[in-house]
Amino acid sequence: MDQEEQIRDLLLKSLKNSALRRAYSAFARKKAFKKGEHLREPGTACRYCYFMISGIARGYYLRDGKEVTTSFCFDGDPVFSLESATRGVPAYETFEILEDAVMELISFNDLFQLRQQFPEVEKMWLLSVEAYAIWLEERLYSLQFNDAKERYALLIKKYPYIIQRVQLGYIASYLGITKETLSRIRG
Template identity: 35%
Template sequence: MMHMQQEIDQYEKLFQVLDRAVILSKQQQENVRKFFKYRELPKDYQLLKSGEISNYLYFLVKGVVRQFYYVEDKEITSRFAFEDDFIYSPHSFISRKPSKENIKSVSNCQFFVTTYEGLQYLYDNDPAWNKIGRLLIEHYYIELAEWAFLMKTQTAFERYENLVHRHPDILERVKLGHLASYLGVTQETLSRIRARYRNQQRRRHLAQEI
């Protein structure tokens, strides 16, 4: 009974996010319940492997997910997803071609998930979902474009500072090696950045106390 109530409450969270694009009617909410199913998956669960076609769209209720690819057998983290994020491999999902990236849970996670076919049904039968789908794609690519811009225009320290500002608990939620990869630095460099950041924060606190 408690699990069922939790699932109902989590649907409300999904509705709130979708309502940012389109206010859903009761019937539209019922369609969401029909095509988006609640799932709990363990840490290190592989949602997508490179070479597979991305067939699922995930909405992350709770947890952290990492997207990454390989360069000469080395993992390169391309994205972290947190609560209220949608997760998939857009190019593979849309083109129906094999994905070049991997998607894996960093922690125990709670999701709502729909299939490619389910999403196509919503597109074909509910005009509101055409807007939702467009905004999903736009948001995803804007996020990637902004990060690519920061990689070229900011120092590693500035990127770290911005990331910690947006996700204050990220150091407790992801491995340092994965974080270093995402920032485009070695773990040794990340250690120096973290030490510099801590010193900077201490100086700011001291200045406020004076």
Template identity: 60%
Template sequence: MKYQEAIIEDLLTAAFQDEALRDAYYEAAQEKRFKKGDLLLEQGQICRHSYILLSGAVRGFYLKDGREVTTSFCFTSDVVLSLESATRLTPSPESFEVLEDSLVEVVSMEKMARLRERFPVFEKVWTLSMEAYAIWLEERLASLQFATAKERYDQLVERYPEIVRQVQLSHIASYLGITLETLSRIRAKG
């Protein structure tokens, strides 16, 4: 996945040398600040925006039988959106909560579609991003099915070394599909 992220970053760096593209993007994007606890998207709403984290942290979660189940974490440079909701224009099955004060670029999905039509590089970036997301989903599914709790924790910390400082342990435990007590034992064994 790091490989695809590097390709995307290189593509965008080169693309933003084009003044017309840069102007069109910054006309479409709005920089907004969100406070810890804010929701970028609430379960049941239609996802009409893409959120690019310039700084901060966000978690995705489902509310099931009154209990929050964490499904994802997003950090600086990550894109936050409900792909199902944005693509199908259906209510989002998940919410996205800001975990620390964050600076975010917000672009409407409608404006993003126009950018993708007008500038082929945005379509290329979109395609590569969807491929990276599909790979992440496959890795997550395999991890949940085949890895031990310790292996899942180690994989998470390897991908996001700062996560234990930015995210509540209860959210990490929920993401890993384990209890907080199990997470504490794993961390104690180091």
């Protein structure tokens, strides 16, 4: 069983725990975001964990006025900067809403309380961080050792819906290539 399946199983079991449901409901809230909004100002600390219910967000770094896309977040994905959340430092990464979105959000202080109180929440947190580390390792490997065509093919294999929902300029940036190179690869 992989991390996603373990997390899904834990989540389903957790939903049966009425004390956990009540505690989570007391802390979490839903919020709608419009296309073009940012979850927080660049250079500020990440104080909330967002869970994408519907919509798309992209993570990016801003360097010398240029945006470099680092990630895309779709339905069911958590959206936050791990370093900023765990260390309380300003985040390098900023998140922009690419299509109107609804998210559930909970402060990291409240999430920490839930992790302390409910072992299943702590286990979900650890499995999620482990899954993120694996994703990050795969992404780093791909950027270092795959050529542009291989990176594009891998992206389409893992996330076939991305082409219909995300602008090609953002995809090119995510792949570390120019929009022109992406057009040649697609042609």
